[in-house]
């Protein structure tokens with residue numbers, strides 16, 4: 268049952284009349300249900316700046332008021348993180364791995380409670396919330412192994428008695444600026460690799476999911492402190508745009524790992540570049556599934572359903588474009604609509620819920636505007652198109668998953684080239700595979716794509732030079748829901764960033780190319796002759 272909406276007078280201090288639904292979850296992750304909460308950690312918990320509120324997207328209930336950093340506290344936290352880095356960089360990598368192993372254990376112990384907190388605060392359904400914490404656990408496992416495998420190289424020198432080494436050294440301070448929709452996992456991907464590499468991190472989470480970041484930082488900091496490591500190795504600074512801007516501008520931050528919209532990513536990327544810092548940009552996606560006439564529809568239909576409706580369409584990898592071969596289009600859409608018809612929106616914490624709310628009221632407005640736009644261009648709305656306004660859903664941000672068939676198939680039209688962060692799936696019909704690949708590649712974004720086929724020739728084309736240009740190129744697997752093993756990220760306006768597995772760790776180190784001379788001569792490279800005569 269959803270709790271009833273409680274209206275608090277603006278600015279009034281929240282003395283707890285929290286629902287048992289919320290207070291049970293907050294207590295289980297050690298978050299106070301009776302006070303304003305500190306939102307800054309740099310070895311100590313603090314916060315005397317602006318107050319932000321965490322609001323439950325399902326019930327509208329104010330979950331907590333969080334005290335963010337004042338400008339002075341922000342500066343201090345960055346300074347302390349830098350000091351912590353100077354200590355931590357000298358800790359041998361396998362010992363850093365042992366600390367990560369302990370963080371992994373501590374997270375796994377709280378997996379279900381943290382997963383429920385993600386559902387409560389972000390709004391995704393419980394199984395996805397728990398899955399997100401599992402992803403953090405998985406990347407810790409990966410990073411424990413990595414801590415003994417971050418190998419450099421020995422390179423043959425052209426000069427006698429010389430050797431060249433490529434040495435991965437710790438990089439410095441890594442700022443992690445994260446989006447609302449993965450309030451735990453994205454930080455996990457960055458923290459695990461960054462710690463293994465010997466860096467200190469500053470986390471600036473989304474201002475609408477501060478509680479997830481506080482709960483995670485509480486767990487991580489306890490492990491650090493128990494190992495005699497300065498807590499500021501994993502600092503937390505909650506806040507909004509200005510806080511993000513200050514961190515991005517700081518010369519004390521070597522690497523900014525930013526996850527968020529293309530709009531903000533463009534600003535952040537330029538700001539970091541202007542001071543010659545490093546950045547990893549993980550930005551918006553606009554992902555397509557292509558279904559060939561030979562596809563197994565019993566696999567493809569549920570996968571598109573999950574890709575488009577899962578997380579209420581709020582994954583960077585959500586399926587937003589559906590390209591159907593003419594021969595199977597009618598059957599596919601009929602089967603997909605049946606699944607849509609059976610979806611019942613409900614509390615994401617309740618068992619069996621498949622559709623939770625959008626994260627904010629503003630997201631509902633964006634959804635409604637997108638539907639209006641579809642109608643204005645005479646798109647056929649096959650299903651959905653409205654908000655849920657009946658109690659108890661009216662107090663939350665619930666919208667109907669929508670399938671539309673725009674008249675235009677021109678990928679340069681607004682409807683095809685823009686990421687709308689809501690459960691809206693636009694479909695089009697194609698006759699040639701080449702046409703579908705062209706549509707897939709014609710948008711600015713390049714995150715994820717998925718081909719449904721049983722034909723090896725299609726597969727070969729799809730993953731090769733003339734195939735999909737996205738970072739994630741799947742076959743008989745939906746666009747959404749990646750594992751941690753491969754490097755995750757997208758091309759073009761998705762930012763070209765790579766995180767998590769693969770070679771992503773190589774971005775979190777400072778590479779030193781070291782030429783060592785162990786001979787009695789000092790020849791120059793390329794045989795350059797530059798005699799030095801003794802001068803009287």
Ligand code: NAD
Nearest residue numbers: 445446447472473508511512527528531549550551552583
């Ligand atoms: P957003 O861009 O609004 O915010 C992201 C972060 O940037 C937040 O922490 C925010 O406070 C901060 N921020 C805002 N303005 C800033 C500024 N001027 N300088 C520095 N920081 C600033 O994104 P959102 O709405 O939270 O998240 C949704 C977006 O994130 C979608 O576009 C989604 O596709 C994208 N996303 C991408 C990936 C990926 O891996 N590619 C993963 C998750 C989400």
